[in-house]
Amino acid sequence: MTNPILFDNSYAQLPDRFFTRQNPTPVIKPGLIRVNQALAEQLGIDVDWLTSTAGLEVLAGNAIPAGAEPIATVYAGHQFGSWNPQLGDGRAVLLGEVVDGQGARFDIQLKGSGPTAYSRGGDGRAPLGPVLREYIVSEAMFALGVPTTRSLAAVTTGEPVFRETALPGGVLTRVASSHIRIGTFEFFAVKKDIEALRMLADHVINRHYPTAANAANPYLALLESVISRIATLVSQWQQVGFIHGVLNTDNMLLSGETVDYGPCAFMDSFDPTKVYSAIDRGSRYAYQKQPEIAHWNLMVLAQSLLPLIDADQAQAVTLAKAALDQFPLAFHAHHRQGMAAKLGLTTATQTDEQLVRELLELMQNENLDYTLTFRHLSDPTQHKLLPVRLMPWIEDWLARAATETDGKPDYTLMRSVNPLCIPRNHLIEAVIKAAIEDNDFEPFDALTQALQTPYVERPLENPLTQPPRPDQIVQNTFCGT
Ligand code: AMP
Ligand code: MG
Numbered sequence: 263m264t265n266p267i268l269f270d271n272s273y274a275q276l277p278d279r280f281f282t283r284q285n286p287t288p289v290i291k292p293g294l295i296r297v298n299q300a301l302a303e304q305l306g307i308d309v310d311w312l313t314s315t316a317g318l319e320v321l322a323g324n325a326i327p328a329g330a331e332p333i334a335t336v337y338a339g340h341q342f343g344s345w346n347p348q349l350g351d352g353r354a355v356l357l358g359e360v361v362d363g364q365g366a367r368f369d370i371q372l373k374g375s376g377p378t379a380y381s382r383g384g385d386g387r388a389p390l391g392p393v394l395r396e397y398i399v400s401e402a403m404f405a406l407g408v409p410t411t412r413s414l415a416a417v418t419t420g421e422p423v424f425r426e427t428a429l430p431g432g433v434l435t436r437v438a439s440s441h442i443r444i445g446t447f448e449f450f451a452v453k454k455d456i457e458a459l460r461m462l463a464d465h466v467i468n469r470h471y472p473t474a475a476n477a478a479n480p481y482l483a484l485l486e487s488v489i490s491r492i493a494t495l496v497s498q499w500q501q502v503g504f505i506h507g508v509l510n511t512d513n514m515l516l517s518g519e520t521v522d523y524g525p526c527a528f529m530d531s532f533d534p535t536k537v538y539s540a541i542d543r544g545s546r547y548a549y550q551k552q553p554e555i556a557h558w559n560l561m562v563l564a565q566s567l568l569p570l571i572d573a574d575q576a577q578a579v580t581l582a583k584a585a586l587d588q589f590p591l592a593f594h595a596h597h598r599q600g601m602a603a604k605l606g607l608t609t610a611t612q613t614d615e616q617l618v619r620e621l622l623e624l625m626q627n628e629n630l631d632y633t634l635t636f637r638h639l640s641d642p643t644q645h646k647l648l649p650v651r652l653m654p655w656i657e658d659w660l661a662r663a664a665t666e667t668d669g670k671p672d673y674t675l676m677r678s679v680n681p682l683c684i685p686r687n688h689l690i691e692a693v694i695k696a697a698i699e700d701n702d703f704e705p706f707d708a709l710t711q712a713l714q715t716p717y718v719e720r721p722l723e724n725p726l727t728q729p730p731r732p733d734q735i736v737q738n739t740f741c742g743t
Contacts, residue, residue, distance in 0.1 A: 266311045267320075267370070269329035269358035272469070273440070276461060281333040286323025286355045287376025287386065289431070291420025294318050295703055296397065296710070298414050301437060305360050305368060305414070312415070321415045321435055323355070323375040330357040334378035338452065339445030339512025340562060342546055347452060349445060349512050350380025353387060353743075356441065367469060369441050370414065374433040384743065387423045391694040392742030393432030394706055396523040398693065400436075402685040402713040403520055408498045409491075410520040411438040425742070430698060439519055442466055444563045445512030451566035463570055466516050479581070481570035486585045489560050491518030493592035496556045500549070501600045502681065503529040503632040507539035508741060509547045509555045511562050524741030528684045530729045532625035532632040538687070540738040557589045603679045604636050606663060606671025617662060620655055628652070631729040633684050640676035647722075681716035682727050685709070687736035689726060 273280065294313060302309050311317050319325035326332060334351035341349075354373045361367050373396075374388025393416050403410040419431035442462070450458040467474045467484050477483035495518050499506065506513075507525035515521045525539035534550035542548075547555060564582040572578035601618045602610035625635055628649055635652075638644040645656060663671040693709050696702040712726045720727055730736070 265328050266317070267305075267307055267327050267329065267358075268360055269327075269331070270361050270367070271329075271331050271358040272367070272465070273335065273356065273369075273442075274331040274333050274358065276465065277458065279336070279455070279458060280462070281335045281356075282350075282379040283332065284334040284355055284378045285326060285332050286372050286433075288324040289322050289419035289421050289433070291418075292318050292322030292324060293418040293420060294321070295394075295416040295418060295432070295697075295706070297321075298401070298412070301412055301414050304362050305370075305437070306362065307360075307414075318417065320357075321372070321417045322419060322433055323372050327357070332357055334380055335441060335446070336380060336449055337443050337445040337512050338449040339443065339510050340448070340559075341510040341512070342542070342544070346512075347449075348380070348382075351378055351441075352381040352384050353378070354436070367439065369436075369438045371436045371438070371441060372433055373436050374419075374431065385423065387419075387421075387431050388434065389423045389425060389429040389742045390418060390432035390698060391429065392524065392740075393434045394694055394697060395690055395742075396434055396436075398690055398706070398710055398713065399523045399526060399685045400520075401710060402716065403504070405714050405716050406502055406681055406684075408502065408504070408520060409495055409518055411436050411515075413437070438515065438521065439517040440466070440469055440515070441521070442516045443512050443521075444514045444516070444559055444566070445510075446516075447563055447566040448511060451569070454569075456569050459566070460570055463567065470517050479571065481567055482581050482585060485560075485564055485567055485571070485582065486588065488516055488518065488563065489585055489589050490592050492556050492560060493589055494518070494596050495520065496553050497593055497597040497600055499552060500597060501604065501679070502684065503532070503549075505529060505536060505538060505547070505549045506552065507537075507542060507547055507739065509552065509559065511559045514556070514559050516563075524743070525739040527687050527736075527739050529632050530686060530735070531629045532622060532635075534622070534626065538737070538739040540740050553590070553593050556593075557586070560589060561586055600679070603675055605639070605659060606666075606673055606676040608666060608672060608675070614662070617655075617659060620658075624652055624655055633681060634727075634729060636676075636680035637682050639671075640673055640680045642673065677719070678717055682718070682720055683712050683716045685713055686730065687739065688730035688734040691736055 320327050332355045336350040355375045356371045377386035397413040397416045400413050414435040414437050421431045422428040423431040471487040474480050474483035513522040527538035536549045537545045568578040598610045638647050693705045696705045
């Protein structure tokens with residue numbers, strides 16, 4: 263097979279200052295963990311080839327497939343609020359892009375593929391644990407219906423990666439609508455490289471927001487479109503109890519897909535102040551702060567776009583501010599509707615917000631599992647599994663639902679938005695432990711399999727749906743950089 267992946271690269275055609283040409287660094291002994299068959303098929307990649315020795319060599323970075331133009335892209339970013347003028351793909355290489363049968367374009371990137379011009383002293387590698395974590399959580403997010411980068415494959419390298427200890431290494435093949443970040447815009451904006459900024463904006467409009475091209479002010483329309491998409495995205499995170507953990511501007515994509523599954527986590531018991539990331543000491547990226555942090559990041563994007571929005575600086579600021587003011591409104595509109603759906607209410611009213619607040623307060627005070635509480639509410643025969651302290655609230659809720667067309671909550675709707683199976687930390691930890699200590703990938707297979715259908719009914723005692731026992735609770739997550 264001469265062209266097993268039909269590349270159609272667009273980012274690599276941009277000027278040289280957008281990236282550095284960089285091949286992945288070969289590894290000693292590649293081993294296949296998993297190929298994502300459904301995704302491979304969507305991308306028109308032959309699964310038999312991808313799982314063959316030749317495919318494995320590509321997934322490990324030992325061979326460059328025909329048509330690939332490997333590059334490491336450059337970007338900057340605000341990390342934990344501090345400006346960093348020079349970041350970039352420090353441990354990733356973009357092999358190229360493919361267009362699927364629906365005409366959608368996707369990046370194919372190897373993550374953990376060796377050092378690049380942007381490694382800043384790092385080894386360019388990824389430990390196996392974080393590779394498995396990203397595979398599990400990104401594919402779980404996809405199945406939950408949350409926009410996300412995806413995982414095409416995970417491989418072992420046969421080489422150790424040195425962190426606090428020696429760990430087995432891995433490479434993840436990441437697929438994304440693009441990897442263009444807010445930080446990519448910042449990189450050119452601070453250099454006052456308006457020509458590059460415009461090329462980048464045109465590229466993003468063409469690739470993600472084609473209707474913006476026809477707007478009176480395409481770059482303002484671009485900003486407005488990104489704001490709207492990120493508002494939806496963050497509201498979806500909040501609804502499933504997802505904490506990203508490292509919401510730096512270089513980890514926020516213009517496409518509105520979730521990216522960078524480092525120290526991320528799903529909440530077990532509900533706590534709005536929850537932080538899992540070991541490096542987030544100031545709780546900057548706590549669950550309840552995600553909307554305001556996203557707003558802050560979009561403000562940084564808006565600032566970068568100012569020179570394109572209007573030649574008159576004051577006018578550009580006025581326009582950008584008006585666009586940014588839409589973020590909280592867009593977030594709340596989407597969130598109100600989403601939370602109402604979680605309660606089986608098809609139309610969201612002002613008083614429903616109060617109902618949601620009361621439920622969340624009860625969950626917090628009673629230390630209730632966020633996911634399971636909503637799931638038990640979704641089935642009237644399971645209401646008895648909820649603590650008695652919730653019963654007055656349930657009566658209020660049912661009274662409110664009595665005004666719905668059916669006179670009760672839409673339980674079918676509820677079971678389609680309240681997942682039963684989520685990638686809980688303790689489950690992920692167990693998968694990683696089995697893989698690293700026993701070279702046993704069966705738990706990985708079982709968990710990823712279950713997470714593909716997060717909303718289907720399962721026996722109550724299924725361990726993959728259970729919150730952690732006290733001794734299983736994972737307090738901290740790490741990014742493995
Ligand atoms: P992250 O926290 O994963 O978003 O990474 C922030 C920056 O550090 C990005 O530019 C990464 O490419 C870079 N980076 C993370 N880990 C490594 C590593 N092991 N070697 C080189 N660069 C890295
Ligand atoms: Mg990153």
